[in-house]
Amino acid sequence: MYIPKFDLEDEEECQIKAVMYTGEIEQYADKLKLLHTYLISTAKVKVSPTSYGKPIHKLYWILDKETVIEQIKPSHAVEKPLPLPTKLNITTFDRIPHLMVDSTAEIDILAIVLRCGPQKIAGRSHHRCREITLCDNQKNQFLFTLWEDFGEIEGHQIASQMATAADLLVVLGRSIGISTYHGLSLQTRYNSTVRVNPNYPQAVTLMNWY
Template identity: 90%
Template sequence: MVLRVNIDQIEPVTRDWICKVQIVEIGRPRESLDKKCTFQNLILEDEDECQIKAVMYADEIEQYAATLKLFHTYLISTAKVKVPPASYGKPIHKFYWILDKETVIEQIKPSHEVEKPLPPPTKLNITTFDRIPYLMVDSAAEIDILAIVLRCGPQKNAGRSHHRCREITLCDNQKTQFLFTLWEDFGEIEGHEIASKMAPEANLLVILGRSIGISTYQGLSLQTR
C-alpha cells in the first residue's frame, strides 16, 4: 500500500510513499566543483508549505526537462532520500531528495478530476540586512534576501585568483547597503540580465535572492554559492 505523506514525514527508511509538491524554484544546471558531474537543484514545497531541496544529475536533467516546470504541481514517489553533507551549508531541510530514473513523477493538471494543483507559494524566509552581522558565527549560513539594486558593476577578475565576478550594490527598505558578489556564471548570466535592466528602468529594480552566502570578502558582504 502506498502511503500518502507530506515532506516532513519522509525519511531515508520510509518505503512506498507518495507526496504532493509544487516546484517553487528551479536552478540552472551547473558543474560540480570537481568538474566530474552536472547537477541541477530544485526547491519543492508541499501542502503544508514545508520545503525540501531535490537534485537531478546529468541524464535526468535532460529526461525531466520537458516535465518539470516552475509552479507546477506533481505527485512524486520513490525519490531517494539522503542526509545532506556538511559542505551543503545550512540546508532548508534535514534531508534532500535525488530524482533519478527510478523516481515516479506525475504532473497534476488543472483538468485533473481528483487532484488539484497547489496554489501559488506564499512562503518567503527573508533575512533583513540588519540581521546579517549576527549570522557570521555560522559561515555556512544561506539566506534569502529582497533588495533594491543601486549599482551593477562590470564582469571582472577578482584579484590574483582570476575568478570572474560581478559586484552589485544592494539596499534594503531601511537604506542599509551591502555588496553582493556574483561569482563566475552567476555574474555572466544573472549579472548580465540585471545590468541590462538597470539603464532603461525608470523605476527601482528589486531582486529576490535565494540561498545567498555571507562572506568576509571586502568586509562583510553577500555572495553567490
C-alpha cells in the same frame, strides 16, 4: 528479468526516464499510454548513474507496487491560476552584522538593486565576478558579489534590465554567503540561487516602499 523503460515529460518539457521491474509490468500495462497525462504519486526518484558514461536523463523514477498512477482527463476549460507564493524566510540586513559570519553561514535575502557594476576579474585567483549594490526597506546597503556564472547570467540580466527599465529591480537570493573580506558583504556560493523580480507579494511591497 525484463525492465521496460519509457520517458515522462513534465509541463516544463523536462524528460525523466521511468523504470518498471517484472512484478509491476502487468499491474501498469493498461494504465500508461503514449501522449497521455498522468498524476504519479509516491514513485521513487533516483539520480542516473554516471559510471558507464553520461546518461541522457539526469533522474529516473522507479514505479513499484506503492506507486499510484491516475490518468488526467484532457480539458480545454480555463483553469484558475495558482495562488502566488508567499512563504519566504528572509534575513533582514540589520541582522547580518549580528550573525555568525563563519564559512558556513548562509542566508536568504530580498532587496532592491541600486547599482550594477561591470563584469571583472578579481584577485590572484582570476575568478570572474560582478558586484551589485543592494538596499532593503530600512535603507541599509550591502555589496553583493555575483561569482562566475552568476555574474555572467544573472548579473548580465540585471545590467541589461537596469539599462532599459524605468523601475529598479528586486532580487531574491537564497543560500547567500556572508563575507568579511574588506568589510562585511554578501556573495554567491555554489548552491546559491538568484532570481530577478521574483513573483512574491513581498517583492511588490518592497518596490512600492521604494
